[in-house]
Amino acid sequence: MPSAANIVERDAVVIGGGFGGCYLLHLLRKNGYSAILLEAAPRLGGVWATSCYPGARVDCELPYYGFSDPAIWSTWNWTERFPSYKELRDYFTHVDKVWGLSKDVLFNTRVNQVEREDTSNTWLISTADGQRFRSTWTLAATGTSFKPNVPDIKGMDRFTGQMHHSAAWPEEPVDLSGKRVAIIGAGSTGIQVMQESAKVASRVVQYIRTPNFAVPMRQRKITQDEIYHSKPHIPHVFNACKQSPSGLPLSRSTRKTFDDSEEERQRVWEENWRRGGFNFGLGSYADTIISKEANHAAYAFWRAKTKARITDPQKADILAPETAPYFLGTKRPSLEQDYFEMCDRPNVEIVNNPIAEFTETGIVTEDGKTKEFDIVAVCTGYDAVTGGLRTMGIKGRKGLDLGDKWKDGVSTFLGMTVAGYPNMFIVYGPQAPTSLTNGPPFIELQCEWILNVLNKQRDEKLATVEAKKEKEEAWREHTLDLASKTLSIQTDSWWNGANVKGKKREFLLYMGGMPVFLDAANKALEDWSGFGVKPVS
Template sequence: MPGLPNRASVKGDWRTDQFIELDALVVGGGFGGLYTLYKLRQLGLDAKIFEAGKALGGVWHWNRYPGARVDSEVPYYQFTVREVWKDWNWSERFPGHEELRRYFEHAAKTLDLNDHIQFETIVVECNFDETSKRWSVKTASGREVTCRYLIVAAGSSYKKHYPEFPGIEDYKGVLLHSADFPEEGHYFKGESTAVIGQGSTGVQIVQEVAKQASDLTVFLRTPNIALPMRQRPMSAAEQNQYKAIYETIFAATRKCFFGVPYWSDGKALDEVSEEERMTRWEELWARGAFAFNTANYRDCMFNQKTNDLMYEFWRNKVCARIKDQAKKDLVAPEKPPHPLGTKRPSLEQDYYECIDQDNVHLVDLKNNGIKRFVAEGVETEDGIVHKFDTVVLATGYDAITGSFTGMGLKDRQGVDLRERWKEGVKTHLGMTAPGLPNMFMVYSPQAPTALSNGTTTIEVQGDLVADMIKKMHEEGIETIEARPEAADKWAADIQEMNEQTLFPLTNSWYMGANIPGKKREQLNYLAGIETYERVCKEAIESWSGFEVTKKAEA
């Protein structure tokens, strides 16, 4: 590639040297990190990955809880690189964590990336050197890397959230966080088990543990408006038949709002009759996945009346599956707990049937909260001590921002990003930030991240990062840096879009509201993937919103 250094064949074992010089360092070995590494090495750069885990996969390395599986369906949830998909077939529509880890092994081997990845390497500090115009990155083991480009692809779900329950250190049973299960798993058969939290993870865990534990107590604060997954096996013959049009399918994912080709007819609810509406909703319900949420009427996230009718339809479907009236009232209340879609809907298979089992008990945390942990289990505010062999914390993550603010990433003035974002996230294009030259983010705050098919957003951003670096070399640019006014505008535009929706009515991790002390703000770009990619390309073409520094003449 003209203008780019070709140092991809540097000799020596870079994994053992205490000091390493690279063109680019990618932090994170999930979908975002692996794809970005692939793109950078295509440019001829000496690029490497540092991954905290023992293997690739990102969230799919850490998530080993019973029932852990992706809620984006294949063929959309995978790399669109032909070399990877042509010899790979999935076993089911929504793959589980074991299969996803095998897929990462396949992808890294196919793309010849294994020699450029180091595991069990935790980044703890990143500083930009003004003299050399390079990043200095330190690891927990004391190693140091310098690189011209720093790409943070640490994922949206890495930093685990542990609520500060009083007395939790006194508990003598087994305490597990959903993202920290032992590799060998945990045997729930015959145990008395508690699951605290009912987000996507909690729903998946309940579906499995309810079938194993002698009794299961589910602590929930907000009922999950879960949608039908419609899981099914997928044969190799079926997938091979459709691989002829995979490239057309993948192109379509980047031309739609959510990164999956769920097309809406573009109508508002008041433009259709009740009969037409119910026919449409039955069709979307039968499709499963996120179709009911993402292919619905155009005003479903703007109009409270439309959203309330959607909830009524959902509630009728769910109530028909639950016999126990008290449980029905709790998990499918007559009044919506929040507008449908303003928290990420979970996809369930038999969650409501599991909830209805006699061995499953529900505790409504809004009316009977957790007072403290004790040696035997959990004491609730009514004074009852619930005894458990195992307690599972399905309490989620410091999502979207946590992995970026927890690695000691400092700006030109030595101010940690955690401090810079304390009063609100500021990025330009959701990929760069003021004070952080040549630092790029993938699957990041203020991008379509949590409101999209993850791999689609990741490939869009990975391509854009590669385009920026290539353009820098072609134009003799040494550094680019987001201008503060551009970041202010990007953040303000997102919050302005947010105020026109129903999102502000709900305390969700979309809004950063699941973490005490975290600023409440919309953390996602809301105009969709197609618009996001177009706007970013236009800005990069003219370096709009960037401070650009050219290389000094020799």
């Protein structure tokens, strides 16, 4: 054990400097806790601290993809409806300046071990560069998108051109002009890279397994006049976000698809389609991801709108097939600007034949065809939701590793606490609404709940708070039961870990929405029902 002289002691250690970590640090300091934030990247911003691939931008629009603190939004002006990674990095610099976070942040500091010491009721956190920290509370804010999902394709190491995973794209811009570019994957990242590369590359080939049922982003520039006109509404918008299931100020329909006539359905879909963003999926009909018939009807509308944008019949058959290979809305919807027009260009090819291997100069598909490239963009996403938590060597009571505990299935209570891991809390993790919501409003609610736990624990002089095993098991069953009532469980996606080879397939997110989730969390805190507590000795 390292000597006490070499260990930095704080009330709380926060791991991760995205929205969750920043807000936790801000709240902790305001409430009299000593805290330090450990961030693996050289800057704040979470996924935006490292994402810099071509076209990288968020899919939740201004002003509600941000903090609700007036000190932040009243002194900041966005320039686009859906901000790019560059503007988001500037935003976090602004947040840092307003809240003064950096003085309690260690950058370029990667946590590689988090150990529970039962004798002292503390956590010992170790980093890759040999630093040690001791705390009463460990707050894991690594989010959903930290650990890249790198495919295991034969011969990848033989390729002599440039190859970059979208999660580790070089900070120095990669010149795609006149190059032969391969894009592996058709998730949100693959769509964004395609939109940019098709405009400048001599040749682009996108390798996809299934088409992306992307919907229009309706991206646009925002004028200063528009910003200042809308600022009086911003507090009300944030309030609406926190009261909605998705964290978005959308009016979710309670009507079912076939409650309306065909003519009325077309009108509803068209209206939400024109609004852009998530309006089509969330604002149209309540039964789209519950009823197969309703889903087929919504897909027929999507297909008609999409096919009209593709002139090449072969590409249209791949990108908008007559029979959908999965149910619409059962993967996180991707927002596109001109993806289908870019796919339609003569310098672009869409390949849905599986990749067999790499050569030194290109890619061979299972049909034996070889294509040569200068640059390969690997857009295969992340080991999402749980991957980041499993990178830190978290060991609870009796040295139980979190990865081993979750080997046969993830189990949490409220998505924020884990039995066997006292005084440890998770933000934006599994079995919470997480990726089914607009992140910042939901993250604020979680962080405020965690603060309430710490304050109640401090006021009542409790050494530890820990989820009860039976409550944890009940929450897991409740989470899976909610998902089982939808079509989402029939689709392979990162929502259920199916994108990562060898990962257990189970639905990882809570589908009850934010208000129902928060009500359950608040009730559990009223009398510590669901938790075991231990007084200070």
